[in-house]
Amino acid sequence: MDILTQQLINGLVLGSIYALVALGYTMVYGILELINFAHGEVTMFGAMICLAVIGALAANGAETNGLLIVALGLLAAIAVCMAIGFLIERIAYRPLRRAPRLAALITAIGMSIVLQNAAMLIWGKQYISFPPLLPLTRYEIGGAVITNLQIFIMILSCLLMAGLLLLIKRTRLGRAMRATAQAQDIAGLMGINVNTIISVTFVIGAALAAVAGVMVSAYYGLAHYFMGFTLGLKAFTAAVLGGIGNIAGAMLGGLLLGLIESFGAGYIGALTGGFLGSHYQDVFAFFVLILVLVFRPSGLLGERVVERA
Amino acid sequence: MIKHWQKWKHDRRTAWIAYIALGVVLLLLPFLTGGTLGRGWVRILDFTLLYIMLALGLNIVVGYAGLLDLGYIAFYAVGAYVYALLASPHFGLHLPFWALLPMGAGIAGLFGILLGAPTLRLRGDYLAIVTLGFGEIIRIFLNNLNAPINITNGPQGVNLIDPIAFGGFSFSQAHTFFGVSFPGIYAYYYLFLALALLIIFVSLRLQNSRIGRAWVAIREDEVAAEAMGINTRNIKLLAFAMGASFAGVSGGLFAGFQGFISPESFNLFESIIVLCMIVLGGMGNIGGVILGAVLLTIFPEALRYIGDLQDYLFGRTLVDAADLRMLIFGLALVLIMIFRPAGLLPSVRRRQEFGSDTSVLAQEQASLYDTRR
Numbered sequence: 001m002d003i004l005t006q007q008l009i010n011g012l013v014l015g016s017i018y019a020l021v022a023l024g025y026t027m028v029y030g031i032l033e034l035i036n037f038a039h040g041e042v043t044m045f046g047a048m049i050c051l052a053v054i055g056a057l058a059a060n061g062a063e064t065n066g067l068l069i070v071a072l073g074l075l076a077a078i079a080v081c082m083a084i085g086f087l088i089e090r091i092a093y094r095p096l097r098r099a100p101r102l103a104a105l106i107t108a109i110g111m112s113i114v115l116q117n118a119a120m121l122i123w124g125k126q127y128i129s130f131p132p133l134l135p136l137t138r139y140e141i142g143g144a145v146i147t148n149l150q151i152f153i154m155i156l157s158c159l160l161m162a163g164l165l166l167l168i169k170r171t172r173l174g175r176a177m178r179a180t181a182q183a184q185d186i187a188g189l190m191g192i193n194v195n196t197i198i199s200v201t202f203v204i205g206a207a208l209a210a211v212a213g214v215m216v217s218a219y220y221g222l223a224h225y226f227m228g229f230t231l232g233l234k235a236f237t238a239a240v241l242g243g244i245g246n247i248a249g250a251m252l253g254g255l256l257l258g259l260i261e262s263f264g265a266g267y268i269g270a271l272t273g274g275f276l277g278s279h280y281q282d283v284f285a286f287f288v289l290i291l292v293l294v295f296r297p298s299g300l301l302g303e304r305v306v307e308r309a
Numbered sequence: 310m311i312k313h314w315q316k317w318k319h320d321r322r323t324a325w326i327a328y329i330a331l332g333v334v335l336l337l338l339p340f341l342t343g344g345t346l347g348r349g350w351v352r353i354l355d356f357t358l359l360y361i362m363l364a365l366g367l368n369i370v371v372g373y374a375g376l377l378d379l380g381y382i383a384f385y386a387v388g389a390y391v392y393a394l395l396a397s398p399h400f401g402l403h404l405p406f407w408a409l410l411p412m413g414a415g416i417a418g419l420f421g422i423l424l425g426a427p428t429l430r431l432r433g434d435y436l437a438i439v440t441l442g443f444g445e446i447i448r449i450f451l452n453n454l455n456a457p458i459n460i461t462n463g464p465q466g467v468n469l470i471d472p473i474a475f476g477g478f479s480f481s482q483a484h485t486f487f488g489v490s491f492p493g494i495y496a497y498y499y500l501f502l503a504l505a506l507l508i509i510f511v512s513l514r515l516q517n518s519r520i521g522r523a524w525v526a527i528r529e530d531e532v533a534a535e536a537m538g539i540n541t542r543n544i545k546l547l548a549f550a551m552g553a554s555f556a557g558v559s560g561g562l563f564a565g566f567q568g569f570i571s572p573e574s575f576n577l578f579e580s581i582i583v584l585c586m587i588v589l590g591g592m593g594n595i596g597g598v599i600l601g602a603v604l605l606t607i608f609p610e611a612l613r614y615i616g617d618l619q620d621y622l623f624g625r626t627l628v629d630a631a632d633l634r635m636l637i638f639g640l641a642l643v644l645i646m647i648f649r650p651a652g653l654l655p656s657v658r659r660r661q662e663f664g665s666d667t668s669v670l671a672q673e674q675a676s677l678y679d680t681r682r
Binding site: 033095099107112116117118233279280286287294297 | 427428437438442443446449450577581585632635638641642650651
């Protein structure tokens with residue numbers, strides 16, 4: 001029973017991180033119908049910037065509270081990632097807004113390669129360890145262990161997601177974003193500055209990605225220039241699972257994917273009599289993805305697209 | 310300029326002279342390259358030919374039939390693993406090359422159908438994502454199928470693969486004909502060139518066949534194509550199977566040429582690069598696809614010289630060339646797409662169909678992968 005609870009906790013923590021990244025994919029897709037392949041790299045940049053700031057503060061002998069250092073690192077990461085998100089849209093996607101869709105896909109891939117290699121040039125090829133800034137406390141729930149870091153990750157991502165939902169459902173900006181996603185040209189006719197809205201979407205997505213990047217590298221204690229790639233792929237899977245373009249779907253998809261992965265990794269050995277081991281963890285994400293798309297192509301919460309002749 | 314080119318192309322004698330000149334250049338290319346740039350570049354030429362075959366296979370799926378496939382490299386992997394497992398000390402089997410290559414193509418084709426069958430309803434981005442997942446699943450299995458029964462030898466890959474050989478003629482050794490010595494990589498060049506020409510020929514014939522036209526019809530409007538009596542299911546499966554079998558052939562050649570394969574060679578990035586080749590060159594256009602494959606194979610290699618360039622410009626190496634080249638590669642992808650979104654050589658068929666007054670770009674916008682319609 002304790003394994004079950006433990007996997008549930010691990011899955012929820014992982015899932016909330018996936019959900020944050022998935023939001024960036026889904027928002028951009030909702031408006032531009034573009035898979036922003038560079039989004040995973042923005043996540044990685046978030047982790048790297050945070051680490052760089054923490055490192056610089058520590059090198060200058062800043063005797064501050066651990067929490068303050070984390071907050072500074074996080075804020076710097078958010079700020080830089082927002083700028084990166086803005087620039088990506090401006091440089092790579094805006095000139096191609098009316099071009100064939102595959103061209104935009106290729107520039108997205110190009111941007112992803114550029115960001116990855118820029119990070120490699122700046123921070124090197126080796127794994128960077130994330131310093132344990134706060135004392136780790138462990139709590140026991142029904143035989144399973146949960147750390148304060150895990151609780152912190154879950155609370156922060158819940159807050160951010162709730163904030164985003166409020167922003168989109170309740171504010172003028174959110175209404176403009178929804179309108180742009182619905183029909184770009186008509187939103188423009190209604191006096192919405194579509195370009196600004198698209199920029200804002202990218203910037204918000206990048207901010208969430210930065211937080212997710214810091215959280216994931218704090219969780220695993222590692223950061224690497226290549227980490228954004230797999231994370232981005234998983235998060236994208238989560239977005240599709242929930243129904244791409246749908247904000248609540250991305251959150252649901254992220255959580256589900258995290259759960260599926262951790263339960264799958266925990267139980268696959270027992271289920272297949274030891275034939276397949278936990279290193280098949282990554283297969284689950286893609287397997288689920290294929291099943292969902294084959295049986296419900298619009299995702300769990302997505303609306304069905306009726307194909308017209 | 311295009312009109313001028315076409316007029317010139319229709320002049321038969323000039324065309325023949327051009328073809329003969331091209332043939333002579335292609336035949337002499339390994340010696341020219343080997344003599345000036347060194348043996349390493351002949352190897353790159355061999356790889357270029359492999360990528361041309363691979364790109365032409367993907368062109369059938371994406372360029373002709375309009376099915377966006379991001380897991381294409383999985384079929385290359387299947388071909389390579391079929392060859393490697395049946396012609397290496399790993400299982401102690403050493404099947405002959407002429408049996409292995411069709412087998413690799415066939416099994417890869419089967420995998421193509423395996424992927425195609427459940428995804429028939431999907432289009433555009435959704436199909437791209439499913440195929441991406443499929444490619445990753447294949448790679449993860451190749452990586453992990455070494456326990457409890459060792460099938461693929463896991464991340465270590467398969468080593469000591471038999472080189473390609475016909476009867477007693479091995480392509481990996483040096484041979485001497487008429488007093489001219491051919492090193493192994495030169496012999497491979499001619500083998501790959503012959504197969505690449507065969508694949509180009511098949512692609513060209515397919516383009517104007519009933520099947521090729523059916524593919525284009527599906528790409529342009531699936532519902533209308535079905536209404537006109539095209540069996541969309543079979544035609545789509547055929548596209549997947551055919552593209553996959555091309556990849557299976559080049560995978561087998563890759564395994565025999567390299568002598569070693571591991572799951573590392575078949576990651577998502579490779580799929581993406583092959584897709585970039587055909588989009589960059591001009592989708593659905595064989596000349597464009599070949600151009601894209603050549604450029605994207607040669608360009609990253611040429612960028613290895615930025616170290617020397619830096620020495621020349623600044624007197625010392627500022628940034629390690631190996632680290633910088635992928636950055637430049639990514640930037641180049643972005644820039645080319647911004648300035649030539651329809652590819653360097655856009656499809657001729659579109660130009661023919663719509664006349665020269667509408668720009669190719671506008672047509673591509675209007676129809677290509679527009680799931681919104």
